[in-house]
Amino acid sequence: MLTLKLPDGSTRQVPAGTRPRDVAESIGKRLAKDAIAAKVNGTIVDLDRELPGDGASESSFAVLTPKDPEALEVLRHSTAHIMARAVMRLFPGTQLAFGPPIESGFYYDIDSPTPITEADFPRIEEEMRKIVAGAEPFERFERPVPEARALVGDLGQHYKVEHIDDDLKQYPTLSFYRQGEFIDLCRGPHIPHAGKVGAFKLLSVAGAYWKNDNTRKQLQRLYATAFFSQKELDDYLRLLEEAKKRDHRLLGKQLKLFTISPIVGSGLILWMPRGAIVRSILEAFIKDELIKRGYQPVYTPHIGRLELYRTSGHFPYYRDAQFAPMYTRPAAGALDLCQYRLSAGVLDETKEKNVHDYMQLAHFVPEGYEKATPEGKLEVVHQYAVKLLNLLQVDLPDYHKATSASERAAALLKWLSDQEGFLLKPMNCPHHIHIYKAEPRSYRDLPVRLAEFGTVYRYEQTGELNGMTRVRGFTQDDAHLFVTPDQVADEMRANIDLVLFVLNTLGLTDYRVRVGLRDPASGKYVGSDEVWNEAERNLLDIVKASGMSYTAEQGEAAFYGPKIDFVVKDCIGREWQLGTVQLDYNLPRRFNLEYIGKDNTPHQPVMIHRAPFGSMERFIGILIEHFAGAFPLWLAPEQVRILPVSERFTDYGKQVEAKLRSAGFRVSGDWRPEKIGYKIREAQLEKIPYMLVIGEKEQSAGTASVRERSAGDLGAMPLDDIVKRLTEEASQRRLKSAEA
Ligand SMILES: [Zn+2]
Numbered sequence: 001m002l003t004l005k006l007p008d009g010s011t012r013q014v015p016a017g018t019r020p021r022d023v024a025e026s027i028g029k030r031l032a033k034d035a036i037a038a039k040v041n042g043t044i045v046d047l048d049r050e051l052p053g054d055g056a057s058e059s060s061f062a063v064l065t066p067k068d069p070e071a072l073e074v075l076r077h078s079t080a081h082i083m084a085r086a087v088m089r090l091f092p093g094t095q096l097a098f099g100p101p102i103e104s105g106f107y108y109d110i111d112s113p114t115p116i117t118e119a120d121f122p123r124i125e126e127e128m129r130k131i132v133a134g135a136e137p138f139e140r141f142e143r144p145v146p147e148a149r150a151l152v153g154d155l156g157q158h159y160k161v162e163h164i165d166d167d168l169k170q171y172p173t174l175s176f177y178r179q180g181e182f183i184d185l186c187r188g189p190h191i192p193h194a195g196k197v198g199a200f201k202l203l204s205v206a207g208a209y210w211k212n213d214n215t216r217k218q219l220q221r222l223y224a225t226a227f228f229s230q231k232e233l234d235d236y237l238r239l240l241e242e243a244k245k246r247d248h249r250l251l252g253k254q255l256k257l258f259t260i261s262p263i264v265g266s267g268l269i270l271w272m273p274r275g276a277i278v279r280s281i282l283e284a285f286i287k288d289e290l291i292k293r294g295y296q297p298v299y300t301p302h303i304g305r306l307e308l309y310r311t312s313g314h315f316p317y318y319r320d321a322q323f324a325p326m327y328t329r330p331a332a333g334a335l336d337l338c339q340y341r342l343s344a345g346v347l348d349e350t351k352e353k354n355v356h357d358y359m360q361l362a363h364f365v366p367e368g369y370e371k372a373t374p375e376g377k378l379e380v381v382h383q384y385a386v387k388l389l390n391l392l393q394v395d396l397p398d399y400h401k402a403t404s405a406s407e408r409a410a411a412l413l414k415w416l417s418d419q420e421g422f423l424l425k426p427m428n429c430p431h432h433i434h435i436y437k438a439e440p441r442s443y444r445d446l447p448v449r450l451a452e453f454g455t456v457y458r459y460e461q462t463g464e465l466n467g468m469t470r471v472r473g474f475t476q477d478d479a480h481l482f483v484t485p486d487q488v489a490d491e492m493r494a495n496i497d498l499v500l501f502v503l504n505t506l507g508l509t510d511y512r513v514r515v516g517l518r519d520p521a522s523g524k525y526v527g528s529d530e531v532w533n534e535a536e537r538n539l540l541d542i543v544k545a546s547g548m549s550y551t552a553e554q555g556e557a558a559f560y561g562p563k564i565d566f567v568v569k570d571c572i573g574r575e576w577q578l579g580t581v582q583l584d585y586n587l588p589r590r591f592n593l594e595y596i597g598k599d600n601t602p603h604q605p606v607m608i609h610r611a612p613f614g615s616m617e618r619f620i621g622i623l624i625e626h627f628a629g630a631f632p633l634w635l636a637p638e639q640v641r642i643l644p645v646s647e648r649f650t651d652y653g654k655q656v657e658a659k660l661r662s663a664g665f666r667v668s669g670d671w672r673p674e675k676i677g678y679k680i681r682e683a684q685l686e687k688i689p690y691m692l693v694i695g696e697k698e699q700s701a702g703t704a705s706v707r708e709r710s711a712g713d714l715g716a717m718p719l720d721d722i723v724k725r726l727t728e729e730a731s732q733r734r735l736k737s738a739e740a
């Protein structure tokens with residue numbers, strides 16, 4: 001017998017081999033009808049999968065229905081099978097690669113004899129509708145690896161054969177799902193039958209490499225989505241449409257805010273004059289606020305010595321997210337990579353994949369590495385290091401004496417530590433720490449609050465880059481606070497307050513708070529358990545005391561300490577992680593920071609890292625989407641445009657322009673001999689908040705006719721009134737103009 005613990009806390013005894021479907025039926029007819037899959041001890045399984053177990057231990061058990069987000073994933077993966085089946089019918093000979101669910105739907109990578117285009121979508125969807133109407137079941141079966149390999153070979157699926165050879169040989173059996181004539185190698189789970197698919201739509205087709213490896217064959221990636229109901233799909237498509245209109249990459253181009261040039265480099269933002277205005281206003285806004293709150297501005301350079309980052313732990317912990325270190329001596333770069341791989345040791349499959357991804361990014365994959373066994377890989381790297389040492393005439397007796405990978409790594413590290421090397425700054429903290437250390441500090445000096453718009457660099461994969469929101473160089477509105485342990489709570493509160501002030505000013509009022517704790521199973525953190533426990537406890541106390549609602553999530557901490565992130569919903573409901581406040585007891589220890597306490601002895605300060613915007617690039621990218629490019633008056637690159645109805649009024653127009661400019665507004669005039677309607681339309685498209693239309697009547701009365709971007713015509717007003725009205729709106733940082 002097997003004991004199942006249900007979500008309501010009750011338990012149920014069932015014989016081993018019972019199917020989740022039977023359990024659902026025994027609970028209720030309705031539940032059985034709605035059931036999509038089951039969750040057993042945290043694993044999602046098919047309704048027909050027999051429950052294992054000897055009855056000794058209790059299993060948690062839940063039936064998943066369309067209400068559960070996990071059920072949606074099962075549905076989408078199942079719809080990927082249905083899409084592949086439809087494609088196979090219409091494009092015989094198509095090779096299938098991978099077809100997983102993703103956040104917004106699913107995709108399937110395919111290699112079709114005739115490339116698929118969007119024009120084919122309607123007939124693929126038509127075929128899928130037939131399959132859904134047929135409501136055939138998804139049937140699971142298993143085969144030992146050799147038979148499984150033979151089966152996918154018979155099905156003509158060469159990518160699947162390769163997948164088995166590369167990644168799945170170590171399993172005793174492999175599972176398949178059959179749906180009518182369609183069989184796919186698949187781990188599952190799946191919906192009970194195709195009829196559960198409520199609504200779906202093919203969205204786009206793009207190029208994708210086999211196993212995301214750009215040295216391999218290029219395939220086609222068919223993107224689609226699926227839901228349990230048509231209404232959910234309609235809502236999603238509406239949101240997609242709205243998001244498209246707001247896409248900061250398109251608006252950024254259209255409104256001339258920023259550009260990215262492959263010649264300069266992918267992921268490196270070039271701020272055009274209009275975007276630079278928005279950024280400088282936001283920076284000034286923050287700078288003023290920081291001065292009021294007792295911060296001191298500092299400036300630091302864009303690079304630092306590797307030693308600095310070895311001390312902080314930024315290197316090599318996060319090297320897979322950094323630009324390659326710059327060594328003065330060429331041999332050091334290559335030996336550094338050998339050291340990196342040797343020190344990692346023998347790795348399991350997942351870790352090896354991460355390391356291998358990085359090695360490919362760094363163009364460091366010695367010959368024979370990929371095919372070698374886990375231990376053999378270290379030998380390949382070792383042989384490569386020996387070749388380098390000889391070739392580049394680096395004399396390193398310690399290396400040759402060493403017998404294990406870890407000893408070899410240690411010998412290389414010792415040598416590398418003596419080499420001059422620099423890193424493009426991945427974070428500003430170590431630089432600020434050395435400003436703190438530059439003078440003796442007493443408890444009377446604390447808190448020391450150092451602020452900088454510091455530019456940092458991350459080596460994101462090309463495929464991950466996205467406009468301004470995923471970039472390789474960005475500027476944080478960063479600051480580091482050095483405080484006594486007694487000051488931690490007050491300073492954390494003040495920083496939470498600052499983040500909220502910033503978000504409220506920009507109308508980002510729908511947010512939630514996420515407390516990022518460490519993942520105890522991961523090795524990517526510096527510092528002892530005691531220090532972490534204390535930091536996490538303190539941070540949770542502060543958040544609880546603030547009364548904000550929050551969720552605590554493991555694995556979301558910074559590598560030196562726990563943090564609070566503000567996750568903001570924009571006006572169309574999408575979530576973005578923005579401001580962050582982080583508590584750190586570890587870097588002060590690693591850098592031996594001190595202040596002299598009341599008792600005249602040295603004490604260790606605590607650090608707070610925080611950035612209310614996060615990064616200027618990302619924040620402004622999100623703001624562009626939030627405002628759909630229509631910035632409020634105080635932020636708009638061009639606030640007012642003068643529009644004379646004919647050239648006869650240019651002189652008066654220029655007087656109006658001069659008056660507004662001297663009042664501090666960013667104003668221009670459209671002096672072209674175009675029709676007034678055309679000029680208005682253009683200013684409207686450029687999302688200029690105010691247009692001042694000028695003709696005979698306005699000139700003789702000394703007025704201008706005011707048009708507001710969204711409210712339209714507000715009628716003629718004396719110039720002084722216009723200046724007063726706009727000055728009020730801008731200085732109060734109003735998000736919307738007042739009605740006429
Ligand atoms: Zn599958």
Ligand SMILES: [Zn+2]
Nearest residue numbers: 427428429609
């Ligand atoms: Zn920092």
